[in-house]
Amino acid sequence: MLKQIIKRFLPDHQTIKRQKALKMFGTVLHDPNLWHLNRKSASGAFGIGLFFAWWPVPFQMWLAAAFSIPLRVNLPLSVATVWITNPFTMPPMFYGAYLLGTTILGAPEQHFKFELSWGWVVQSMGTIGPAFLLGCAICSVVFALVGYFGLNAMWRYSVSEAWRKRQERYKQQQS
Template sequence: MPKKLLQKFMPKPETLRNNKYLRIFGGLLDKPNLWTLNRKSAPGSFAVGLFVAWLPFPFQMVIAAGMAIFFNVNIPLAVALVWITNPFTMPFMFYAAYILGAKILGHNTAHFNFEASWQWVESSISTVGPPFLLGCIILGAIFAFIGFFVIKSLWKYSILFKWNKRN
C-alpha cells in the first residue's frame, strides 16, 4: 500500500495529541502502534474510520480516536476517514441509511417530509429515528468490513508486487 500517499492525508500526531477533545485519552495516546502505519494497523484504521463515519453523532473524531485506541490501530488514519461524512456527502449517506433501515423494518418511505427545525426532530424521532439508526449501523458495518478487506488485500498485493519487482 502506498504508505506515503496515506500519510499525506493523515493529520499529524502532534495535532491530534494537542486537540482539546482528544486530551481526555491522556496516557493512552502513548502507545506506539497508534501512530505507526503498517499492514496490521491500516486495515483496522479503515474499518474504524468508515464505521464511525456512518454514525449520526457529533464528535465523530473523538469516537474514532477512542475506538482506534481500543482496537490499537492508527489514530490519524481513523480520524481522517470520518471526514467522509461532510456537508456535501452527509445528506446522501444518511438518506440512504434511512431508506435501508425503513426497508428492513418494513416502514413506508413515500411520505417523508423533512423540515430543518428542532420541532420536526422531536416529533419524528420515534418514526424516522429507528430506521435511520438501523441503516447507519448496518451501512457502517458493511463499509467497515469492505474497507478492512480491501486495504488488507491492497497492502498484501503491494508487498507481493515489490517482492516480485526485486527478483
C-alpha cells in the same frame, strides 16, 4: 506504495501530541502503535473510521479516537476516515441508509421535509427514526467490514507487487 500515499495525507504525530486539547489523554497518546502505519493498524483504523462515519451523531471523531486507542490502531487515520461523512456527503448517505431501513423493515417510505431544529429531530425519530437508525446500523457494520478487508487486501497486493518488481530488478541485474 499504498503506505506512502496514506502517509502523505496524515499529520505528523509529534504535532498532534503537542495539541493543547489532547493533553487530557496524558501519556496514552505516546503509544507508538497509535502512530505506526502498517497493514494491521491501517486496516483497523479504516474499519473503525467507516464504522463511526455512519453514526448520525455530532461527535464521530471522538468515538473513532476512543476506540482506536484501546484497539491500538492508527489514530490519525481512523479520525480522518470519519470525514467521509461531511456536509456534502451526509444527505445522500443518510438518505440511502433510510431507504435501506425502510426496505428491510418493509415500511412505506415517508416523505418529510428536513428542518434544522431539535423539535424536528425528536418528532422524526417516531416516524422515520426506526428505519433510518436500522439503515445506519447496517451500513455501519457492512462498510466497516468492507473497508477493513478491502484495505487489508489492497495493502497485501501492494506489498506483493513491490516484492515482485524488486525480484524482477534483481534478476535483470544478475543477467
